[in-house]
Amino acid sequence: MVMTDKDLNGTVLDDFLAAARADMPEPSDAFLxxxxxxxxxxxxxxxxxxxxxxxxxxGGFLSGLSAVFGGWxxxxxxxxxxxxxxxxxxxxxxxxxxxxxxxxxGTDTLGTVNLLxxxxxFALAAE
Amino acid sequence: xxxxxxxEVSDETLLVLYGNGDRAAxxxxxxxxxxxxxxxxxRMLGDRAEAEDxxxxxxxxxxxxxxxxxxxxxxxxxxxxxxxxxxATDRLRRRRGVGLDEAPEVADGAASALERMIxxxxxxxxxxxxxxxxxxxxxxxxxxxxxxxxxPEIAAAxxxxxxxxxxxxxxxxxALAALxxxxxxxxxxxxx
Numbered sequence: 575m576v577m578t579d580k581d582l583n584g585t586v587l588d589d590f591l592a593a594a595r596a597d598m599p600e601p602s603d604a605f606l607x608x609x610x611x612x613x614x615x616x617x618x619x620x621x622x623x624x625x626x627x628x629x630x631x632x633g634g635f636l637s638g639l640s641a642v643f644g645g646w647x648x649x650x651x652x653x654x655x656x657x658x659x660x661x662x663x664x665x666x667x668x669x670x671x672x673x674x675x676x677x678x679x680g681t682d683t684l685g686t687v688n689l690l691x692x693x694x695x696f697a698l699a700a701e
Numbered sequence: 702x703x704x705x706x707x708x709e710v711s712d713e714t715l716l717v718l719y720g721n722g723d724r725a726a727x728x729x730x731x732x733x734x735x736x737x738x739x740x741x742x743x744r745m746l747g748d749r750a751e752a753e754d755x756x757x758x759x760x761x762x763x764x765x766x767x768x769x770x771x772x773x774x775x776x777x778x779x780x781x782x783x784x785x786x787x788x789a790t791d792r793l794r795r796r797r798g799v800g801l802d803e804a805p806e807v808a809d810g811a812a813s814a815l816e817r818m819i820x821x822x823x824x825x826x827x828x829x830x831x832x833x834x835x836x837x838x839x840x841x842x843x844x845x846x847x848x849x850x851x852x853p854e855i856a857a858a859x860x861x862x863x864x865x866x867x868x869x870x871x872x873x874x875x876a877l878a879a880l881x882x883x884x885x886x887x888x889x890x891x892x893x
Contacts, residue, residue, distance in 0.1 A: 587878045590827040591846045597824035601739035605753040609735045609760050613719070613727040616764040621722045 712777035713770070720767035727764075735760060737778065738785050744843040745789035747832045755792065759784045775857065782844060782858040790836040830880040838873035845870045 710718075710726075712733065718726035738756035746752050762784055763777070770777075831839050837859075844850045844858060845866070852870075856863045 587874060587881060590823045590830075590877070590881055593823035594827040595847055595849075599740050599743050599749075601736055601753060601756065605739060605757065606731060606735050609757055610728060610731040612757065612761050613731055613764050614724065616761070616767075617719060617722060617724070617727055620720060620768055 713772055716763075716767050716770050716777055717772065719764070720770065730763075731760070734763070734777070734781055738781055741782060741785045741843060741848065742789055744828070744831060744847055745786060745836075745839060746792060747828060751792070755788050756785065759788055776854075779854055779858050782848070782850070782854075783860065786840045786844070786858065790840060793836045793839075826881060827877070830877050833880055834873055834876055838869050838876065841866055841869035842873035842877065846874070 715726045715730050719730055738759050739752055742752035742755040743749060746755065759781060763781060840859060841855060844855045852863050852866045855866045
């Protein structure tokens with residue numbers, strides 16, 4: 575085949591190229607749906623990785639301990655109990671009676687406290 | 702498919718948004734780049750099913766590299782043109798079973814293939830003629846004359862120099878003109 579300058583510089587070939595440009599092939603909806611599904615699946619992988627890479631910095635020993643015992647409120651309660659235990663220990667077991675008396679009053683124990691020492695319950699009920 | 706609500710946003714910005722988990726960006730990029738990838742793949746391969754398969758593969762590569770995308774270095778479309786045309790070239794190489802450098806300027810039997818096409822219009826005739834070009838020439842002609850890229854953009858997409866692009870497109874056009882010359886009359890052109 576013999577080509578002429580006219581063919582190369584315009585006219586026929588350019589017409590064919592223009593026709594091809596105008597005949598824009600479009601993909602099917604099924605293809606776009608598959609491509610979008612791929613995009614979303616890959617993106618879901620990114621999002622799953624984000625919490626690992628952006629996790630809050632880990633706290634120290636006290637933070638971990640606090641979390642185990644229910645936060646700082648729980649930890650402060652434990653501290654109070656610990657100090658109370660130490661105090662009891664230093665005060666000595668022989669003085670526990672004194673301590674109990676200071677709370678209960680007198681020498682009565684819980685087992686001997688009589689809420690109605692001279693009364694008759696049934697008599698009172700009958701009045 | 703719904704209207705692309707992010708039409709004013711650049712491809713690059715959309716890709717960054719996509720990498721950050723923006724679902725709307727995933728949809729916009731698909732609607733914007735899917736047709737481009739498919740169109741170029743079809744121009745290169747000439748088969749719709751194969752073009753969709755290749756375009757999907759190219760887009761999947763784009764999705765995967767999104768978090769590592771370096772802004773300001775290359776246009777997303779240029780990157781996609783490169784991936785699509787390279788994948789297509791690989792398929793053409795396997796299909797033909799010869800190296801691109803050994804491919805004939807105009808494949809044997811091209812004229813007879815065109816002769817069999819009686820009722821085809823000019824666009825179809827051009828597509829058939831494109832299929833007869835060596836892959837690199839086809840790649841350059843598609844990007845320059847059908848996609849409208851500039852020579853520097855094609856050079857970036859094909860990873861070659863601008864002069865090499867000019868040479869490929871010139872040889873490609875010459876071969877196309879030779880292939881189509883014999884079809885002038887039946888495609889609406891009379892004798893001069």
